[in-house]
Amino acid sequence: MSWRYVAGAILLHVVFMGVFALTLVSIGREAPPPQLAIQAMLVDQSTLKRPNPREQRARERAEAQRKQEQQRKEEEKQREQQKQREELERQQTERRTEEQRQLEAKQREDQQREQQQREQQEQSQREAKAKREAEVEAERKRVAEIERKQAEREAEQRKVAEKRAQETRESELRQQLEVEEGQQRMAQSGVTDKYRALIEAHIYRYWNRPPSARPGIECALTITQAPGGVVLTVNIGACNGDAVMRQSIENAVLRASPLPLPPDPRAFERVVILQFKPRD
Amino acid sequence: MINSALRYGLSLILLFTAMATQAQLTVVIERGQETAIPVAVVPFGWQSAQPAPFDIAKVVAADLQNSGQFDPLPREDMIDRPTQAKDIRFQDWRALKTDYVIIGSVIPEAGGRFRAEFGAYNVLTGQMLVQQQVTTDTAGWRKAAHAISDVVYQTLTGVRGVFSTRIAYVKVEGTVPKQNYTLIVADYDGENVSNIAKSSEPIMSPAWSPDAQSLAYVSFENRVSAIFVQTLRTGERRQVSARAGINGAPAWSPDGKTLALTLSRKDGDVDVYTLQLATQLLTRMSFDPGIDTEPVWSVDGRKLYFSSDRAGSPQIYEIDIDQPEKATRVTFEGTYNARPRLSPDGKRLATVHLDQGNFRIAISDTTTRSLQVLTQGRQDESPSFAPNGAMLIYATQERGRGVLANVSADGRIGGRIPDAGGDVREPVWAPFVTK
Numbered sequence: 001m002s003w004r005y006v007a008g009a010i011l012l013h014v015v016f017m018g019v020f021a022l023t024l025v026s027i028g029r030e031a032p033p034p035q036l037a038i039q040a041m042l043v044d045q046s047t048l049k050r051p052n053p054r055e056q057r058a059r060e061r062a063e064a065q066r067k068q069e070q071q072r073k074e075e076e077k078q079r080e081q082q083k084q085r086e087e088l089e090r091q092q093t094e095r096r097t098e099e100q101r102q103l104e105a106k107q108r109e110d111q112q113r114e115q116q117q118r119e120q121q122e123q124s125q126r127e128a129k130a131k132r133e134a135e136v137e138a139e140r141k142r143v144a145e146i147e148r149k150q151a152e153r154e155a156e157q158r159k160v161a162e163k164r165a166q167e168t169r170e171s172e173l174r175q176q177l178e179v180e181e182g183q184q185r186m187a188q189s190g191v192t193d194k195y196r197a198l199i200e201a202h203i204y205r206y207w208n209r210p211p212s213a214r215p216g217i218e219c220a221l222t223i224t225q226a227p228g229g230v231v232l233t234v235n236i237g238a239c240n241g242d243a244v245m246r247q248s249i250e251n252a253v254l255r256a257s258p259l260p261l262p263p264d265p266r267a268f269e270r271v272v273i274l275q276f277k278p279r280d
Numbered sequence: 281m282i283n284s285a286l287r288y289g290l291s292l293i294l295l296f297t298a299m300a301t302q303a304q305l306t307v308v309i310e311r312g313q314e315t316a317i318p319v320a321v322v323p324f325g326w327q328s329a330q331p332a333p334f335d336i337a338k339v340v341a342a343d344l345q346n347s348g349q350f351d352p353l354p355r356e357d358m359i360d361r362p363t364q365a366k367d368i369r370f371q372d373w374r375a376l377k378t379d380y381v382i383i384g385s386v387i388p389e390a391g392g393r394f395r396a397e398f399g400a401y402n403v404l405t406g407q408m409l410v411q412q413q414v415t416t417d418t419a420g421w422r423k424a425a426h427a428i429s430d431v432v433y434q435t436l437t438g439v440r441g442v443f444s445t446r447i448a449y450v451k452v453e454g455t456v457p458k459q460n461y462t463l464i465v466a467d468y469d470g471e472n473v474s475n476i477a478k479s480s481e482p483i484m485s486p487a488w489s490p491d492a493q494s495l496a497y498v499s500f501e502n503r504v505s506a507i508f509v510q511t512l513r514t515g516e517r518r519q520v521s522a523r524a525g526i527n528g529a530p531a532w533s534p535d536g537k538t539l540a541l542t543l544s545r546k547d548g549d550v551d552v553y554t555l556q557l558a559t560q561l562l563t564r565m566s567f568d569p570g571i572d573t574e575p576v577w578s579v580d581g582r583k584l585y586f587s588s589d590r591a592g593s594p595q596i597y598e599i600d601i602d603q604p605e606k607a608t609r610v611t612f613e614g615t616y617n618a619r620p621r622l623s624p625d626g627k628r629l630a631t632v633h634l635d636q637g638n639f640r641i642a643i644s645d646t647t648t649r650s651l652q653v654l655t656q657g658r659q660d661e662s663p664s665f666a667p668n669g670a671m672l673i674y675a676t677q678e679r680g681r682g683v684l685a686n687v688s689a690d691g692r693i694g695g696r697i698p699d700a701g702g703d704v705r706e707p708v709w710a711p712f713v714t715k
Contacts, residue, residue: 135569136592143591143609192305199307208379209312211349211670211690212438244438247402251379252312254404269305279310 195262202260203274207252210244213278217241221249221274229258237273249276314692316351317436319344320378323355324396325363325385332386334421336396336428340382343429343443346469346686347671348693350436353378365399365408373403380409382432393417396424400432410435422471440712442468442666447673448476448486448495449684449707451700462702463497465512468666468709470684470698476510477517485706487530492710496520496530496539507541509557520557526550529574533581540565540575540584552586554601565604572597574619579626585610587618587631594618596631611644613651619662622646623669624711628689630654630663630672641674643689654691664709665689673697673707 219239224232234253236246253274262268321341326332344350353376362368363385373381384398399411412431416424423444430441447470451462463477463486477483481500488495489509496509505527510517521527525544532539537557544550552565552575566572568590575586582601587594596611596618611617616634623630626646633642633653641655641663657676664673666686673686678696682705687694697707 139570139590140592146609147612196305196307199305200309203307204309204311205313207309207312208317209314210437213312242438244436247436248312251402251404255379271304273304273306275306275308277308277310278312 191262191264191267195264195267198260198262199272199274203252203256206256207276208248209278210248212242212245213248213276215277215279217245217276217278219245219249219276221253221276223253223272223274224270225257225259225272227268227270229261231257231259241276245276249274316349316693317380318351318353318378319380319382319436320353320358320373320376321382322358322361322363322384324383324398327388333394333418334425336384336386336398336421336425337382339422339425340429340432342469343426343441344433346443346695347433347441348688348695365401365411368401370401370403370406378403380436384428389415394421396428398428398432400435422467426467439670440668442668442671442709442712444468445667445712446492446710447664447684447697447707448488448710449675449699450483450486450705452682452703452705453701463495464700465495466700470700473700476512477508485529486708487532488708488710489532490534490536490711492713496532498528498530507539520560521555531576533577534579535581540577540586542573542575552584554584563604565599565601566607567605568607576620576622578622579624585620585622585629587620596620596629610646610649611651612649613644614642617642617644621663621665623665623689624667625669628669630665632661632663641672641687643691652691654687654689655685655694657685660685662706662708664707666709667712673709675705675707 217240219241220237222235222237226232231253234250236250239246241249259272321337321344323335323337324332341352345352357376359372359376360367360369362381362383364383368381368383379402380400381403382398382400384396387395387397389395393415394417395413395415397411397413400409401407402409410431412428414424414427426443429443433439433441433443445468446465447468448463448465451464453460453462459480461479461481461483462475463483464473465476466473476495477497477499479499479501481503482498483500484498486495486497493513494509494511496507498505499508500506502522504522506522507520507527507530508517509520520539521530521541521543523543524546525548527541527543529542530539531541533554539555539557541553541555542550543553543562549569550571550573551567552572554563554565555561565575565584566586566588568588570588570590571594572586572588572590575584577584578598583598584601584604585596585598588597588607589595590597591609593615594617595609597607598610599607610629611631614633614635616639617631619632621630622628629644629646631642631644632639633651634640635642635653638658638660640653640657640660642651642653644651654672655674655676660674660676662675666672669689671686671688673684675682676685677683682703684697684699684704684707685694686697
């Protein structure tokens with residue numbers, strides 16, 4: 001006989017006994033109550049008032065479940081309604097789009113028809129215009145010919161006038177040269193010119209030129225002035241203007257009095273001849 | 281002795297030469313101002329303390345202002361109000377920078393009449409320029425005031441005044457299709473409106489006879505166009521042309537015996553004709569297949585000017601009455617010149633001219649052909665010269681309705697002429713009543 005087999009058997013027995021003991025302990029501690037169809041418990045009156053937390057929880061859970069169920073049903077219904085509404089809308093939109101499409105198609109048709117009509121009109125207008133333009137062109141050519149002849153005539157006349165003007169200019173230049181030479185001889189020529197310019201710039205602002213003062217009108221006005229520039233006498237000399245012209249130059253000088261004095265007092269003259277020669 | 285005489289003579293000669301060489305300064309003045317002349321029209325004197333029955337000075341001042349050449353002083357600026365020459369203190373008016381002062385007084389006479397004495401004086405020289413008087417009854421005082429303006433204007437400018445002349449124009453009221461047309465005659469300044477003809481159909485193209493006693497005009501009262509001549513004083517009128525097609529644009533010859541007009545007749549070709557009023561003799565004056573219309577006579581009555589689009593757009597052409605086939609074009613500036621009107625001296629031609637997209641009044645010189653645009657509107661039309669050639673009246677648009685305006689012949693000055701309301705068009709200035 002082997003002691004090994006006995007020891008092994010005792011060990012096995014111990015192990016099995018230990019496991020059995022442990023199981024017993026654990027079972028004894030957590031033994032579930034037997035599940036019956038109707039669980040009726042004898043309840044102490046005093047404990048009725050106090051809500052059983054577990055029951056409470058169960059009730060709440062059931063309530064919550066019921067509510068959930070209800071809500072789900074509600075949502076279901078709403079979703080259904082919503083779906084119906086959307087369906088309706090979709091149908092309406094479809095109908096409207098269809099109507100719109102038809103309208104646009106009709107409009108396009110009308111437009112096309114109008115366009116055709118317009119094009120026809122424009123075509124006939126263009127034809128009429130082309131015809132008229134041909135006539136106009138013929139007339140234009142005729143007028144252009146007449147204008148050309150007139151221009152030639154005018155060019156001739158202008159040449160003659162220019163020649164005459166040239167001759168006058170040359171004689172005037174000669175005269176002017178003589179005058180200038182005479183003036184240069186004067187010692188105070190620069191100062192006199194300045195004095196002249198002063199008087200002209202002063203008087204022209206007071207001369208209200210009448211419409212009859214056209215180029216070609218020349219009027220000489222002789223004035224005498226006091227040393228301070230005050231105009232003492234006015235006398236109209238050679239003048240080919242009308243009464244209004246004469247009035248205007250007389251008034252001008254009287255209104256312009258006193259006349260400006262020269263920068264160099266030696267250039268002062270008591271007698272001044274004003275020659276009014278209006279120019280455009 | 282001869283020695284001393286010689287010496288005496290020599291010294292005399294020397295003296296004279298010295299005097300001759302005494303320096304004289306010569307100044308040449310070539311330019312001036314072109315401003316309105318400042319004048320003062322002093323309220324006329326009146327005997328009693330009560331106000332005068334009419335204000336002559338107010339009308340005279342307005343007339344001078346309308347001419348564009350005068351600038352009357354406002355009454356509130358007058359320092360004193362002389363009514364007699366001896367009361368004028370010229371230095372006062374000089375201080376006010378007035379050039380001329382016009383004074384006067386109104387004196388009652390027998391038979392409910394009045395005498396207006398007036399005078400014009402040069403403020404700078406104290407010179408009396410004119411002194412006259414006019415008589416009137418209560419009804420004619422405005423006419424008397426205009427007569428005074430004419431005298432003053434002519435004295436101060438040398439040009440005959442137009443303040444006693446009249447104008448005619450067409451007034452349109454209402455909206456399409458119910459419109460009313462009235463042919464109106466008024467004083468040159470728009471006063472004294474009187475209705476000459478009324479119709480619910482269009483009235484157009486009035487034209488004064490050379491004696492200013494009649495008006496020719498186009499009327500559609502018979503549903504088609506016809507030309508009538510109406511004598512203003514009697515109101516009597518007669519139809520002078522009612523041919524098939526267009527009857528339009530009547531224009532009197534200078535001797536008043538012939539009308540130039542536009543007819544289209546049966547063939548539809550719009551052309552210029554002349555019609556002798558006494559014999560109804562019709563003579564064709566234009567032959568182009570285009571539109572030839574709006575004829576106007578030359579001063580000597582031997583030529584006609586009219587507008588024609590034979591060159592593509594309206595321009596003005598001239599023909600001899602005796603040789604109407606040969607038409608000469610006279611306007612070359614711009615692409616559009618129509619509605620020709622000749623100045624009384626025949627030297628200038630006014631037209632409706634297209635200027636930068638606007639219809640404006642322009643004046644061309646008949647010899648040099650140079651053109652000057654006078655007005656600045658967008659749709660100016662129907663120019664007509666005053667009988668002194670110094671101004672023109674024309675129609676323009678203001679706030680959507682037709683109104684009348686005038687402009688000086690050099691384009692310098694212009695203004696509105698008040699009218700009787702409505703849409704006003706086609707003004708024509710009457711000639712002088714006495715030549």
